Amino acid sequence: MNGVWTILRRSPRAAAGAGILLAMFLLALLAPVLTPYSPTSQDFSSWTTPGREHLLGTTALGQDVWAQILYGARKTLLIGLMAGLIATVIGTTIGVAGAYFGGRVEDVLNVVTNVFLVLPGLPLLIIVSAFVRGAGVWSIILVIAFTGWAWGARVLRSQALAIRNRDFVQAAIVSGERPGRIIFAEMLPNMAGLIAANFFSTALYAVLSEAGLSFLGFGDVSSVTWGTMLYWAQARGALLQGAWWWIAAPGLLIALLGTAFALLNFGIDEVTNPKIVHSIRATKVLRRGRKAAPRLVSGGPEPLMSIGHLDAGYVTPRGNVRAVRDVSLDVAPGEFVGLAGESGCGKSTLAFAATRLLDAPGAVFGGEARLAGTDLLELSNEDLRRVRWKDYSMVFQASMNILNPVIKVREQVYDAMQAHGITDPAKLDARARELFRLVGIREGYLDAYPHQLSGGMKQRVIIAIALALEPKLVVMDEPTTALDVVVQRQILQEIDAVRRRLGISIIFITHDLSLLVEMSDRIAIMYAGEIIEEAPAKALYAGPKHPYTARLMNAFPELEGPNERREGIPGRPPPLSVELRGCPFYDRCPSRMPGQCDEHKPASVEIVPGHRVACFLHSPLIKEGDVAHAAD
Numbered sequence: 237m238n239g240v241w242t243i244l245r246r247s248p249r250a251a252a253g254a255g256i257l258l259a260m261f262l263l264a265l266l267a268p269v270l271t272p273y274s275p276t277s278q279d280f281s282s283w284t285t286p287g288r289e290h291l292l293g294t295t296a297l298g299q300d301v302w303a304q305i306l307y308g309a310r311k312t313l314l315i316g317l318m319a320g321l322i323a324t325v326i327g328t329t330i331g332v333a334g335a336y337f338g339g340r341v342e343d344v345l346n347v348v349t350n351v352f353l354v355l356p357g358l359p360l361l362i363i364v365s366a367f368v369r370g371a372g373v374w375s376i377i378l379v380i381a382f383t384g385w386a387w388g389a390r391v392l393r394s395q396a397l398a399i400r401n402r403d404f405v406q407a408a409i410v411s412g413e414r415p416g417r418i419i420f421a422e423m424l425p426n427m428a429g430l431i432a433a434n435f436f437s438t439a440l441y442a443v444l445s446e447a448g449l450s451f452l453g454f455g456d457v458s459s460v461t462w463g464t465m466l467y468w469a470q471a472r473g474a475l476l477q478g479a480w481w482w483i484a485a486p487g488l489l490i491a492l493l494g495t496a497f498a499l500l501n502f503g504i505d506e507v508t509n510p511k512i513v514h515s516i517r518a519t520k521v522l523r524r525g526r527k528a529a530p531r532l533v534s535g536g537p538e539p540l541m542s543i544g545h546l547d548a549g550y551v552t553p554r555g556n557v558r559a560v561r562d563v564s565l566d567v568a569p570g571e572f573v574g575l576a577g578e579s580g581c582g583k584s585t586l587a588f589a590a591t592r593l594l595d596a597p598g599a600v601f602g603g604e605a606r607l608a609g610t611d612l613l614e615l616s617n618e619d620l621r622r623v624r625w626k627d628y629s630m631v632f633q634a635s636m637n638i639l640n641p642v643i644k645v646r647e648q649v650y651d652a653m654q655a656h657g658i659t660d661p662a663k664l665d666a667r668a669r670e671l672f673r674l675v676g677i678r679e680g681y682l683d684a685y686p687h688q689l690s691g692g693m694k695q696r697v698i699i700a701i702a703l704a705l706e707p708k709l710v711v712m713d714e715p716t717t718a719l720d721v722v723v724q725r726q727i728l729q730e731i732d733a734v735r736r737r738l739g740i741s742i743i744f745i746t747h748d749l750s751l752l753v754e755m756s757d758r759i760a761i762m763y764a765g766e767i768i769e770e771a772p773a774k775a776l777y778a779g780p781k782h783p784y785t786a787r788l789m790n791a792f793p794e795l796e797g798p799n800e801r802r803e804g805i806p807g808r809p810p811p812l813s814v815e816l817r818g819c820p821f822y823d824r825c826p827s828r829m830p831g832q833c834d835e836h837k838p839a840s841v842e843i844v845p846g847h848r849v850a851c852f853l854h855s856p857l858i859k860e861g862d863v864a865h866a867a868d
């Protein structure tokens with residue numbers, strides 16, 4: 237339900253579509269209240285023009301057109317929605333089953349889908365409906381659903397294939413979950429936006445098909461729908477008689493209903509595609525208790541990026557996974573901030589949420605992400621498009637896969653610049669060459685295709701694109717993890733050189749704490765969705781305060797000195813789908829204090845300027861509630 241409200245709130249198109257649809261539902265429901273006449277009774281004089289007695293005039297047989305419109309809405313809506321629903325269920329089942337099971341099943345389902353796709357739609361509809369002619373509204377619904385599911389199956393299969401390869405689905409398969417559970421609990425919720433958009437586009441197809449079939453006389457002409465009204469109007473020569481109302485009323489309403497479905501389709505796509513679904517209920521709950529975001533570096537410069545009390549995660553059928561919990565983090569202009577922590581602690585969710593890229597079922601539950609004072613989470617999609625790439629950009633681990641293999645690198649580098657108004661060919665060329673020099677690729681590769689470049693070069697191209705408009709901030713989530721260590725180091729050195737030259741800020745996410753110590757001005761350590769320690773890199777290296785940071789440091793080899801055997805951290809982080817009481821590291825902490833650390837949550841406290849830690853060893857008296865109280 238939250239998702240529905242979010243879509244309506246964020247997309248004026250979806251809201252307009254829903255408004256029109258609601259109005260039509262009301263017309264259909266309130267038909268007996270809105271007209272005293274039956275849609276089929278022929279009690280009136282023929283061809284009466286619209287007026288007080290007959291709002292929309294009468295037909296050749298003396299039926300009231302307004303009554304026909306009201307009662308016809310019932311069947312037209314029923315046909316549109318039910319045919320849309322059935323076609324979506326068939327399309328989703330076939331698309332997802334093919335993607336999930338692969339092999340023979342996928343081959344067979346693909347052939348079936350392709351056969352339906354190549355058969356021309358209208359002739360197929362006409363042939364099938366000719367067979368079931370006169371069999372009633374439900375046969376029309378089934379005919380339309382039967383001929384209209386294939387396109388949805390194709391689209392949903394593509395998305396299901398992508399989701400099936402995601403880590404959480406692979407993990408569910410490996411852990412032996414049943415296919416039905418994986419499909420319904422893991423995959424389908426991730427496809428909700430596309431399934432809903434597909435439903436409305438199929439409903440649109442159904443309404444238009446019913447109108448077309450009825451108009452041609454292949455519908456159930458004995459029942460009153462907007463489509464059969466058109467059929468009878470045409471058959472009785474309404475236009476020749478000048479009875480425009482008989483044609484105009486159902487015609488316009490069909491167009492309006494089609495528009496409503498199309499608007500809902502676009503609106504859902506607009507909101508679910510641009511990577512954010514706000515959970516309003518959760519947002520409200522969390523905002524009620526919002527405190528002022530703490531400034532990280534006391535007395536430091538005004539931050540460029542200020543993430544304040546950000547809560548984000550995933551909406552799943554088993555409840556919300558709170559992968560980012562009340563995280564506040566500031567980044568000063570030109571600063572290199574490293575974010576480290578074990579796998580699954582929420583680093584990527586934080587990066588995606590703060591840059592408005594969190595895909596459904598990901599959701600921002602509350603908080604803010606201000607870039608130069610503007611909260612990115614509040615921007616309209618249009619405004620977001622304006623600032624993305626220009627004011628901030630992102631490089632992710634698999635970013636190099638976004639390069640289109642059949643388009644030359646040059647054009648793909650030009651893309652972002654052209655989208656922001658740089659169109660002069662000479663300027664584009666000069667800038668592209670400069671960027672390539674900056675990230676250490678020979679300019680000649682501008683005219684290569686991506687498949688001619690190595691993984692390292694492709695990732696450099698992505699970094700060049702991210703820097704193209706000289707953004708103030710670049711968020712990098714494991715940008716070099718897929719590359720070998722030598723290339724990794726070279727690229728990182730170049731990123732650092734570019735940052736210093738252009739004065740951009742960087743948020744850099746990695747598992748590799750030793751790398752961060754070398755590169756960063758400041759480091760934040762994440763654990764179980766929270767930032768548990770943050771400090772200047774050198775201070776953190778020299779004296780980590782949180783037992784987790786200390787153990788994390790110990791798990792990596794020293795930068796210098798003899799090689800020693802490193803210890804891991806025994807135990808596992810707590811699940812993020814449950815509320816945590818006390819310190820999240822309690823179970824694994826060698827210094828835990830029963831009665832204190834498991835009962836109370838330690839607040840993040842600045843123990844020396846610029847060094848914050850959330851641990852009772854260093855802030856024994858301060859619990860989270862105390863801080864909230866003090867802030868009030």
Ligand SMILES: Nc1ncnc2c1ncn2[C@@H]1O[C@H](COP(=O)(O)OP(=O)(O)OP(=O)(O)O)[C@@H](O)[C@H]1O
Pocket residue numbers: 404550552557559577578579580581582583584585586597598747812
């Ligand atoms: N689509 C999803 N549905 C439910 N939970 C998810 C989904 N995606 C991620 N999670 C969970 O959210 C938590 C945080 O994941 P995230 O990818 O942000 O961690 P991370 O620190 O970036 O991990 P890594 O370093 O391995 O990339 C994990 O526990 C993960 O299982």
